[in-house]
Amino acid sequence: MTSPRTHTFVCPECRRSIEVDEAMRATLLETGCVVCGAPITEGDIADPQTA
């Protein structure tokens, strides 16, 4: 069984940390932070490979 790839998104504006999957990640990049609406970039969403 493959576990879903998740990313940790940390909003640069409100500092809210949210676990997101690939689909949610794409949505965040398009629409911005779900909490405060701030525009975000790929750099605000960490890759899952960090040990």
Ligand SMILES: [Zn+2]
């Ligand atoms: Zn925010």
